[in-house]
Amino acid sequence: MKKNELNKDQGLRLAVEHKTEAAERMTLSEDFTDRLMQRIEQQDKQPQRHRVWLYSLIGVAASIILLISVGIVLHAPQSEDPVLMVRTDTIKATPRTEVPKEVQKKKEQPQEKNTKAAPRTPRHYMAKAEPTEVTPKPDSIDATALAERAFAEERRRMEMEMMAQMSGSIQSDFKALTDEIRSRGERMSQHVEMAMSNEE
């Protein structure tokens, strides 16, 4: 609508004025502003309450999730573990000299994963089960190895002690033997000298 058209529609303008007359006469109550400011103050406080509720709710939810996850880990089904233990055993308990076998096993695993569409054990089972089930194994292996090493060392030490004890008698026997050899040699040289003198 153009500006000069504002002078048009005088009847409509009057009708609109009449329609809005009632609205123009309306006034607000005396305590309107006070009530509004009270509401504003209440609204100002409400977000803080909301925040407290929100934080406590998050805390409760987090603790529930933690408890559930701990429960899952502790009561994880044992049927899933042997496979895991075999895998971890082969990886962890096999001696270093059998590296090719280990490599073979490691290579086989991804093939199994690719071919089998069956549900795999969840990752968190793997991660959590390892320390609970597998860690004792390396400990026991270490203990036996250590014990064996200790036994060997002990045996070696005892042998050394026995050798040390025996070394005194060996020396005396050797002395007697050398004395006998020396006396034999002297005797033989005497026999040779006597035979040479007789020929002369």
Place this chain on the structure above:
Amino acid sequence: MEQKTGNTPKAIQDETLLIRRILDGQTALFRQLVGRYAGQVLRMVARLIPSPEEAEETVQDTLLEAFQSLARFDARQASFQTWLMRIAYHMALKHYRQHQKSIPLVDVEQNRLDAIPDDETDGLLNDTAANRVALMERAIGMLKPDDQMLLSLYYFDNRPIREISCIMEHDESYFRSRLQWIRKKLALIIKTLESNEEE
């Protein structure tokens, strides 16, 4: 209770400063804005909500909403008054739709509107005879609430289309064509009402 509002650059600057202080935590200063604009908001809202109690409640909701979204007010886009009127308009419309009573709205076919010549429309709406004006009032009551608001903002408040488009959130071109369409529709309703009375 109502204070004078100014549109001078200094008044706008003071108002912007006042809003900044409110946003900085001086909540009590919002009382000044309420004193300036609550009456205008009431008059705007009351055009769609005739009950004084409900209208006052809607004004409360409008000003509370304005306080809560004060940080989103951008003085470069519109004046505070226009921004506040936009909130008031949407609040009033929401309240109107929630408490809608059976109002006889008239749906007319576009071809019937096109059939009315522009001269005839101009003549009907420019007529200030009491019975014609009374018919026009009845016809306005049969329009949709947003069309009624558009008429009051344009013909009563004499607001420019640019400001109306800011309050009612539509393009200026939309409101220009919408006003022409409403005028035609009013003319058609008036003619229908007159023919009914004659019968």
